[in-house]
Amino acid sequence: MSIARWAIRPVGTAKAFLAEELRSARYGDIVSVKAAIEAARRDAPYLQDTDDELMETIIELARELGLAVLFDSRD
Template sequence: MSVAKWAARPASAEQLLESILQNARSGDIISVKSAIQSIRDLDPYPSVTDEELTADIVEVATGRGLFVCFDSHE
């Protein structure tokens, strides 16, 4: 019995972010702190730093017409 290789492959941080933001509508505000925590909940040991996650959040969120709240240091 073989397992499909794609099924065992971990999701990238950007893929996790896309899934987190899938229900957000244009004009919504995305919290960097909450988005990072959601990604860490899904993948406790991502291969990227919080700074890289923040850059990905800004890129993906602004591309979807979302506002970004930089609250990670609160």
């Protein structure tokens, strides 16, 4: 008899993950797009969003939280 093994992975969206990452930021802080995307790739490898989709989410959240965005992802 064969037993199928499924990978156990967290369930969530890129927006939920990034919101958690940015929750400690204060109004006016700067968020690096490059660092945020690297954190998503490292800590949430199950996310299937492209870098451009992640960048859109970062911008949206930054606007909601009053953060400045550093567009350094192409460096």
